[in-house]
Amino acid sequence: MERYLKKNFDVQPKNSSEEALKRWRSAVTIVKNRKRRFRMIADLAQRSESLVKKKNTQEKIRVALYVQKAALHFIDAGNNLEPEISEEVIESGFAIGPNELASIVRTHHRKKLRLHGGVEGIAKKVSVSLDEGIVENELSRRQQIYGHNHYAEKPSKRFWTFVWEALHDLTLIILMICAAVSMVVGLATEGWPKGMYDGIGIMLSIFLVVAVTAISDYRQSLQFKALDKEKKKILMQVTRNGHRQKVSIYDLVIGDIVHLSIGDQVPADGLFISGFSLLIDESSLSGESEPVYIHHENPFLLSGTKVQDGSGKMLVTSVGMRTEWGKLMETLGHGGEDETPLQVKLNGVATIIGKIGLTFSVLTFLVLMSRFLGDKVIHGKLLKWSAEDALIVLNYFAVAVTIVVVAVPEGLPLAVTLSLAFAMKKLMNDKALMRRLSACETMGSTSCICTDKTGTLTTNHMVVNKVWICNEAIEIKSNESVQNLKSTISESVLNILLKAIFLNTSSEVVKGRDGKNSIFGSPTESALLEFGLLLGGDFIIQRQASKIMKVEPFNSIRKKMSVIVACPGGKYQAFCKGASEIILQLCDKVVDSSGKVIAISELQTKEIRDVIDGFASEALRTLCLTYKDLNGTFNKDSIPADGYTLIAVVGIKDPVRPGVKDAVRSCMNAGITVRMVTGDNINTAKAIARECGILTDDGLAIEGPNFRSLSSDEMKELIPRIQVMARSLPLDKYTLVTHLRSMFGEVVAVTGDGTNDAPALHEADIGLAMGIAGTEVAKENADVIIMDDNFTTIVNVAEWGRAVYINIQKFVQFQLTVNVAALIVNFISASILGNAPLTTVQLLWVNLIMDTLGALALATEPPNEEMMKRPPVGCGENFITRAMWRNIIGQSIYQLTVLGVLLFDGKRLLRLSGLDATPVLNTVIFNSFVFCQVFNEINCREIDKMNVFAGLCKNWAFVAVMASTVMFQVIIVELLGDFASTVHLSWQLWLISFVIGSLSLIVAIILKCIPVDPVKRASINHNDYTPLPSGPEMV
Secondary structure, eight states, X not given: OHHHHHHXXXXXXXXXXXXXXXXXXXXXXXXXXXXXXXXXXXXXXXXXXXXXXXXXXXXXXXXXXXXXXXXXXXXXXXXXXXXXXXXXXXXXXXXXXXXXXXXXHHTTOHHHHHHTTHHHHHHHHTTOBTTTBBOGGGHHHHHHHHOXXXXXXXXXXXXXXXXXXXXXXXXXXXXXXXXXXXHHHHHHHHOXXXXXXHHHHHHHHHHHHHHHHHHHHHHXXXXXXXXXXXXXXXXXXXXXXTXXXXXXXXXXXXXXXXXXXXXXXXXXXXXXXXXXXXXXXXXXXXXXXXXXXXXXXXXXXXXXXXXEEEEEEEEEEEOGGGSHHHHHHHHOOXXXXXXXXXXXXXXXXXXXXXXXXXXXXXHHHHHHHHHHHXXXXXXXXXXXXXXXXXXXXXXXXXXXXXXXXXXXXXXXXXXXXHHHHHHHHHHHHTTEEESSHHHHHHHTTOOEEEEOSTTTTBOOOOEEEEEEETXXXXXXXXXXXXXXXXXXXXXXXXXXXXXXXXXXXXXXXXXXXXXXXXXXXXXXXXXXXXXXXXXXXXXXXXXXXXXXXXXXXXXXXXXXXXXXXXXXXXXXXXXXXXXXXXXXXXXXXXXXXXXXXXXXXXXXXXXXXXXXXXXHHTTEEEEEEEEEEEOTTSOXXXXXXXXXXEEEEXXXXXXXXXXXXXXXXXXXXXXXXXXXXXXXXXXXXXXXXXHHXXXXXXXXXXXXXXXXTOOHHHHHHHGGGEEEEESOOHHHHHHHHHHHHHHHOOOEEEEEXXXXXXXXXXXXXXXXXXXTTOOHHHHHHOSEEEXXXXXXXXXXXXXXXXXXXXXXXXXXXXXXXXXXXXXXXXXXXXXXXXXXXXXXXXXXXXXXXXXXXXXXXXXXXXXOGGGGGSOOOXXXXXXXXXXXXXXXXXXXXXXXHHHHHHHHHHHXXXXXXXXXXHHHHHHHHHHHHHHHHHHHXXXXXXXXXXXXXXXXXXXXXXXXXXXXXXXXXXXXXXXXXXXXXXOOOOHHHHHHHHHHHHHHHHHHHHHHXXXXXXXXXXXXXXXXXXXXXXXXXXX
């Protein structure tokens, strides 16, 4: 079976080829309900059609942006007419209509923009101040005139749609026809109401199956809808009522002043107000890979594009379906998400079992008909047929069809979806948002996590802890130490320090509504600004006194930020700050203990490096702050690359998050290697890594430049030992991930928050973007968003991933046992006795127990601590393990033996006699069979452990399913006998049925004492942990 599955039903968890997707689809031959079976499967034809539509739309947009705008200047050369404005717009206090406003940006129409008075003129016409922003009580009025920032979406399915899909099951349709014919024939032969019982019983069973199936599917759809809604949540920084605040992208209106920074998605069409080095990637909209610089001469910003570099402010001019992005979204039909490897594999298992079941179904029908026709031949009635004969043949056919219902496990692939939906909902509550369905499943196989330091292992609440300035290192603990620092340095040094802090920053200090200062920006920048405020500086005064001429924003490649500033008196200065080792190399002067600027000597350089290393060894992030006086001949278009004066070295403390050390230890015990990849100083990185338990005595800490210089053979030798990579570039992270996957076959999860992390996030088996510090570009390329930026949450995702895999194994073990027992019992009985002990209605009830109810019970088990005490399951391992086969075969033999004994010698053993002996025996067989499934469902909670009751009471879904199954079984036997072909049982026979079922618990204990040879697998060991025996049997 495994060889067949690997050949035909093997797909990659991420970026699987279209050939593999088509191959498994063509291999699925037996499907009862295509609508339901393939609901969560990608529609390749629709996806291909959507891709063509997208390319066509992008080409139209490209033509509009890069060709039509040139022609428009000629066409409109003599047309200076003001467009008509509707009364509604004028009455609302605006002077420009929504279509005219949208067309300016959409067509990049500079002439129209000039006619309207430029950006300032547009701002006046939409009644907004470019400094204060809109007034919040105008929101509804603006939305009424200019629209909401929402795109057309496909309406969600209603409950009755799922009912209709459930009714598309071919076998259920056949059974409904059989039920209708049975009622007609029954009325003709047995009269009312007796002749209706069998047909109504089948109809009621079908109704129950359809209702439970539809309710389960509908609940899943609601869970996925909630997840999709969460995925689309994007917060943007805007200025409203004169204050900076964060609002949802969907709450933006015309006139909003939006602040953009690296990695942001442009949330609406708009016009550039101000900013520095704003570089926009328009490839998602136009298909053009070349980024576009936005400035006052080219101020047009389009919704859906990405900020690749720089920062800026924009005025929103059109939203929702009036933007090109909205129109692009409207034309796209979604082909669905790629199916997960487990979904595909279980489709393969369902296909194999379906073929076997169909064979048994046909054989059962042929055997029953052969015996029936043989009896007619013996009695000379072959050519004499009555209505009763037709009813018997119809019942035989119904039983055969019902065997197909039971034998084709449609619920197997859908159980994966149920389990994943349940896990994703729980993880969302635990601050992990799954952007891709297979991410949770793949995370269970993760063998390596490459994690960032800042914000993931640490709290990301940064404060300046130490400062080296004027040849003296000072610890900042309180206001007293701040005052001590101010008394140590001269007024001129303090002034230049405050300028370096307040002018060379991408963050802002703004007054809140309560009058208090609020800092908007990255944690590192915020720590510096807070330190500047403690020193008595005023951000607004410093900004107003100087004019920023040019900015080179910080990014993970440059590892520095630089500005040129025009100071009062016609002077110009450049300020630069960043990674201490890099910035120190740019300095040739330093501020000495007296506050004078002197040339920096080799001895001083060594002393400063020692200071930096000392700060770093205390797990402090180190930054150098520098400046340079510029003469009148400097190039205003480029920022100096050397000749700076070192003002100070700042040590910023970012404490390790509580619980991280335990989470890392849990990963080590689970066979998951944790590697730290950071841009920080190597000594800082090593100190934090040791505190977290990542760096061991024989582990290797390496710097990015050294890693990049390694040959392929050297990488192969060193990568297994690498536990810390410091001063790394995003390309280093990408290279490490690529080599871990290709050279060592590891399943790699990688964290990232910056725009430049996107390639590594995309390349990794699991990309984990940070929800707080992460940019929209990083989130878009990730598979999981860690909403609290916490490493412990990543470990929770791994736990749930393992739980999903093992829960599906439990469910498969349970369902295969029911399949084997039901098929063989009915076939043997038909072959020897000439009738099937389990009727159509009874088999439908058993199908409901093993399908939807079984999935609800077993596929929603929460993870336990034991799951993180074994190595991860490799991608190439057999899904159905030897322990599972042992349990399936052992339980099937027990059930077949018990039911066989009852079938052939039950009347004597149970001392049954009289006219009702046969129906009583058949009811006992049915009752015993159901109780065997109930107790076997409990057995399946553990594949190899003896104690199957551990944590049972914590899983309310399992308990509810068990209780409802037993309750409905009592109702079917005692109250619905006419419809279900059952009779009343005495309490002694109920007890016998219960005992027969409960004995499967003892059988399970005996089976688990039988050793099975574990499948040998090479365990990856880079962290000195002792691998535990592999496989789900250890859980």
